[in-house]
Amino acid sequence: MRSTPPPAPPRRHGPAGRWRVQAAAWGFCAPLAAYLFLFYAYPLYRNLDLSLRDYTVRSFVQGGAPFSGLANYRKVTSDPTFLPALGHTVLFTVASIAVQFGFGMALAVFFHRHFRLSTILRALFLVPWLLPLIVSASTWSWMLNSESGVVNSVLHGLGIAGVHWLTSPGWSLASVTLANIWIGIPFNLVILHSGLQAIPADINEAAALDGATGWQVFRFITFPLLRPVSAITLLLGLIYTLKVFDIIWVMTRGGPSDSSTTFATWSYRLGFGNLLPAFGPGAAVGNLLILVALVLGLLYIRVQHRQDAA
Amino acid sequence: MRTRTAKPRTTRWKTLVGLVLTALMLFPVYWMVNVSFTRDTDLRRTPPYWFPVHGTVEGYRAVLRQQLPYLGTSLFIGLGTVALTLVLAAPAGYSLAKLRPRGGGVLSFLLLIAQMIPGVVMAMGFYATYLKLGVLNTAGGLIVADSTIAVPFAVLVYTAFMSGIPNDLLQAATVDGAGRVRTFWSVVLPVSRNATITVALFTFLWAWSDFIFASTLDQGGARAPITLGIYHYIGNNNQQWNAIMATAVVAAIPATVLLVVAQRYIAAGITAGAVKD
Numbered sequence: 351m352r353s354t355p356p357p358a359p360p361r362r363h364g365p366a367g368r369w370r371v372q373a374a375a376w377g378f379c380a381p382l383a384a385y386l387f388l389f390y391a392y393p394l395y396r397n398l399d400l401s402l403r404d405y406t407v408r409s410f411v412q413g414g415a416p417f418s419g420l421a422n423y424r425k426v427t428s429d430p431t432f433l434p435a436l437g438h439t440v441l442f443t444v445a446s447i448a449v450q451f452g453f454g455m456a457l458a459v460f461f462h463r464h465f466r467l468s469t470i471l472r473a474l475f476l477v478p479w480l481l482p483l484i485v486s487a488s489t490w491s492w493m494l495n496s497e498s499g500v501v502n503s504v505l506h507g508l509g510i511a512g513v514h515w516l517t518s519p520g521w522s523l524a525s526v527t528l529a530n531i532w533i534g535i536p537f538n539l540v541i542l543h544s545g546l547q548a549i550p551a552d553i554n555e556a557a558a559l560d561g562a563t564g565w566q567v568f569r570f571i572t573f574p575l576l577r578p579v580s581a582i583t584l585l586l587g588l589i590y591t592l593k594v595f596d597i598i599w600v601m602t603r604g605g606p607s608d609s610s611t612t613f614a615t616w617s618y619r620l621g622f623g624n625l626l627p628a629f630g631p632g633a634a635v636g637n638l639l640i641l642v643a644l645v646l647g648l649l650y651i652r653v654q655h656r657q658d659a660a
Numbered sequence: 661m662r663t664r665t666a667k668p669r670t671t672r673w674k675t676l677v678g679l680v681l682t683a684l685m686l687f688p689v690y691w692m693v694n695v696s697f698t699r700d701t702d703l704r705r706t707p708p709y710w711f712p713v714h715g716t717v718e719g720y721r722a723v724l725r726q727q728l729p730y731l732g733t734s735l736f737i738g739l740g741t742v743a744l745t746l747v748l749a750a751p752a753g754y755s756l757a758k759l760r761p762r763g764g765g766v767l768s769f770l771l772l773i774a775q776m777i778p779g780v781v782m783a784m785g786f787y788a789t790y791l792k793l794g795v796l797n798t799a800g801g802l803i804v805a806d807s808t809i810a811v812p813f814a815v816l817v818y819t820a821f822m823s824g825i826p827n828d829l830l831q832a833a834t835v836d837g838a839g840r841v842r843t844f845w846s847v848v849l850p851v852s853r854n855a856t857i858t859v860a861l862f863t864f865l866w867a868w869s870d871f872i873f874a875s876t877l878d879q880g881g882a883r884a885p886i887t888l889g890i891y892h893y894i895g896n897n898n899q900q901w902n903a904i905m906a907t908a909v910v911a912a913i914p915a916t917v918l919l920v921v922a923q924r925y926i927a928a929g930i931t932a933g934a935v936k937d
Contacts, residue, residue, distance in 0.1 A: 393782055498706070595778070595779060
């Protein structure tokens with residue numbers, strides 16, 4: 351990852367000495383390696399196995415489910431929920447990230463120059479990101495309640511008809527996206543703000559002295575310099591947002607009638623949401639989600655490498 | 661300081677805008693607190709009371725009556741997850757940063773990949789495994805599962821931080837006759853205090869906030885964590901929103917406290933790995 355100079359060896363190592371160094375190095379890493387194997391690789395393997403067999407509740411407990419190849423994947427991709435869930439996942443993710451990033455960037459620029467109270471206000475902006483997701487989700491549920499929610503009440507006061515935010519198929523996805531945007535803004539703000547701080551102040555000042563307006567400085571100097579940080583922010587946002595489950599599940603359970611179902615909530619519902627669990631298809635949906643995340647993840651690593659090399 | 665400082669008039673204007681923006685952003689948090697103090701009879705009033713004028717602590721009484729054990733469980737699981745994560749991550753970070761194990765690059769790569777796996781997938785794998793091992797509904801099982809959220813992040817933070825420790829310092833310890841374990845324990849760890857605080861803080865918050873593992877691996881036990889407490893509360897009596905919001909306020913306490921006492925570690929943690937240091 352990061353290139354650090356190797357520690358200068360205190361004395362020359364023979365082959366035996368080099369072996370001792372390696373043994374020590376791995377001794378410190380061994381617990382982590384074992385842990386990754388037991389608690390990452392094995393659950394993932396179990397999940398893959400679930401998706402490739404035809405499980406019933408009984409064979410789930412006792413074992414002996416027959417191998418069924420890609421049958422679960424075929425079942426899932428031909429399910430009427432598949433295309434809507436795919437569409438919702440894309441919409442939810444793209445809308446969340448675009449808006450979060452826009453607000454995050456605007457706020458980062460706003461907080462860039464120090465002003466009275468700026469530090470404490472910036473700290474307060476972190477609160478939504480730090481709250482347990484279930485706390486935020488239940489608060490938004492009540493705020494968006496059709497009859498007694500504060501949002502509809504304000505709309506009424508402005509003479510606008512209220513909306514069934516969480517219980518009408520036309521609005522549910524927008525509502526959970528709104529809550530997710532609220533939670534994600536602080537993350538974007540913090541990363542972009544620290545990116546801004548890393549840009550030497552005299553670059554902007556030189557441009558300002560040359561007569562560039564504030565917007566021109568941002569558009570032609572700050573924003574291009576911030577490109578690597580922006581790329582990382584967007585990619586991390588993408589990876590996080592694809593995984594979002596808690597908010598949607600608590601606010602709408604993916605409903606009404608699948609109108610806010612994403613891959614994450616669909617996978618959960620298949621595996622745990624019904625009285626009769628469908629572990630095979632649930633695992634299959636989960637693995638499709640992993641596949642997307644992995645592609646994005648590799649992209650992230652490439653971008654970061656380029657940034658490290660620069 | 662900067663050569664050109666903004667005029668005082670501009671900064672006063674900015675402070676005002678900043679206050680308004682922060683108020684807008686924090687409105688849901690305020691609303692949560694406001695509803696938590698609202699009387700049952702006022703919950704469905706239109707328009708709602710904007711301030712808790714007929715404030716009541718009835719909601720909080722309900723929390724104390726019903727949710728106290730959940731809070732205890734969450735605290736225990738949070739601390740357990742922190743301990744497990746630190747024990748695994750600190751030595752590994754030292755090794756990856758300073759001892760350069762062969763294959764260390766692969767390990768770092770795997771850690772990055774591990775952060776991208778959706779919780780739903782891990783939950784299903786853990787469920788299948790735990791069912792067989794008979795450790796569903798146990799605190800230990802939940803601690804292990806929760807730690808998977810934090811361990812990759814923790815190792816990356818430690819590695820980045822420990823790379824910055826001067827080699828001279830470690831060599832001095834070696835010259836004084838300290839072995840690697842001694843060097844790690846009495847030089848590297850104390851110097852890495854800030855990394856430890858950042859890691860512990862985030863790990864605790866994540867474990868405390870976890871819902872997906874709690875709801876799959878700990879279904880309806882009496883010693884369920886607080887997130888499940890809130891969830892069941894919403895499901896069972898969705899009329900008493902003052903009590904639900906009071907529980908939410910209590911569940912938000914650790915995040916608030918940590919933000920007040922350790923704000924700079926939080927900013928450090930969010931940017932760790934995202935921005936080149």
